[in-house]
Amino acid sequence: MSESAGTTGLRRPGGRTARTRARVLEAVTSLLVETGFDGLGIDAVAERSGVHRATVYRRWRDVGGLLADVFDAAADDDWAPADTGSLLGDLIALNREVFASLRDATSVTRALIAASFRSAPAAAALRAFWRDRYRRCAVVVSRAQARGELPDGVDAHRVLVMATAPLYHRLILMGEPPDPVMAEDAARDAVSAVTAG
Amino acid sequence: MSESAGTTGLRRPGGRTARTRARVLEAVTSLLVETGFDGLGIDAVAERSGVHRATVYRRWRDVGGLLADVFDAAADDDWAPADTGSLLGDLIALNREVFASLRDATSVTRALIAASFRSAPAAAALRAFWRDRYRRCAVVVSRAQARGELPDGVDAHRVLVMATAPLYHRLILMGEPPDPVMAEDAARDAVSAVTAG
Structure with a gap:
């Protein structure tokens, strides 16, 4: 796939890479809630997310990398405290x-x-x-x-x-x-x- | 050993049982600080404390029992907050x-x-x-x-x-x-x- 800024080649937010990340991180948090830390692993995350094991390993490396990215993704929002007037x-x-x-x-x-x-x-x-x-x-x-x-x-x-x-x-x-x-x-x-x- | 209240048969605080407990719980906390939860186990605690594995197992059963007794022992004191006058x-x-x-x-x-x-x-x-x-x-x-x-x-x-x-x-x-x-x-x-x- 082209890395140049063609109409379809550009990796934009919401594109395939972003969807892969969202699926993987959703698998991480759901596994964590269901099985705890001990149930987390590259294999389990690959299986749950449907993303290839090699892709998960290449991009996140290990459980620490997966968890750190959960927080990075969570911080990447426009959350602000409510302005109630007092x-x-x-x-x-x-x-x-x-x-x-x-x-x-x-x-x-x-x-x-x-x-x-x-x-x-x-x-x-x-x-x-x-x-x-x-x-x-x-x-x-x-x-x-x-x-x-x-x-x-x-x-x-x-x-x-x-x-x-x-x-x-x-x-x-x-x-x-x-x-x-x-x-x-x-x-x-x-x-x-x-x-x- | 007699369970009756003879001069030596009574298990009193500070006796052999209390010393065994103190050695075991000291081994639990020192192992926990040095190796974390994953380094804790009946065998490691027995080795560190010098108390027989069968004794540790019979009295505390598992890591949960050992940790719970650390807190029970810590609570068994006469701690009180300082009275400073304000x-x-x-x-x-x-x-x-x-x-x-x-x-x-x-x-x-x-x-x-x-x-x-x-x-x-x-x-x-x-x-x-x-x-x-x-x-x-x-x-x-x-x-x-x-x-x-x-x-x-x-x-x-x-x-x-x-x-x-x-x-x-x-x-x-x-x-x-x-x-x-x-x-x-x-x-x-x-x-x-x-x-x-």
Whole structure:
């Protein structure tokens, strides 16, 4: 196939390469949720995705490469935090998204967090993904500053971690039963802390 | 050996059984830190501890049983949170302990958290351990209420999670470089949040 920019030769987003990647990464996350890290492998991913084993091996090399690409693909979107008009509203909306991603025992996010304890490339990719998400969320704090809700000089990362960390702690590490009020409580606490000073 | 309460026949704390347990559990944690979960097994633990394989198998059965007993043994102490005279002081002291336990890449706590993603009995035991620790810390909140620092009706668990969760999130899940100021910041934020209302 031509690498030049002919009408059909160009590898464009949504083309054959992108579809192969989407099938492979979908196979990775579904296998991970169903069988856990130990069920992941080049062969299983090739079989599940219908993509040739040699192609999977050439492009992703091993399980670490596959998992890292799951996060790279997830980060390649235009996600932005909701703009609700208030700091509290924005943090509640954010926390509801976090809560929804962690609530179910079969959630992809839970499975990916567990996998990050098995694979250094997966851990590095997960952390890069989260850092990018927290950076995008900094606008929640700067909008609150522009509205006069918060003074300048507030550490946006600190506020965002304060709001979200209790959800990860209670649902993932502590294994508490999911209760939607957790999302709102943690958002309210973060707003109280940052507006108290 | 007699099971009756003779002067030497009684199995008392600090006796032979207790020493065997201590050697086995020390072998479990040191192997876990050195080799990770995959290096743990009845044979390796028997070899490292010098305790007979049949004894290890009979008493702990498998890796899940060994890990669960690590947490049971850790909970069997008289640990209590420091009483510094103020809510902020108590939470800073608590967070410094949490920070110290998570700071190093080779920490036992990190290794145990990672193992909890591999073994359901280990996860259940870790969560029971943490629940017990948080319950013991509730006195930090009740002392603050007795001093008039906090109103009645404050949810102690919510305050304690707010103070500690950012440390677990930043150091374990996000993999941020350990900075001792994290411990103090999170304690201050929790106090601000709970005294703002």
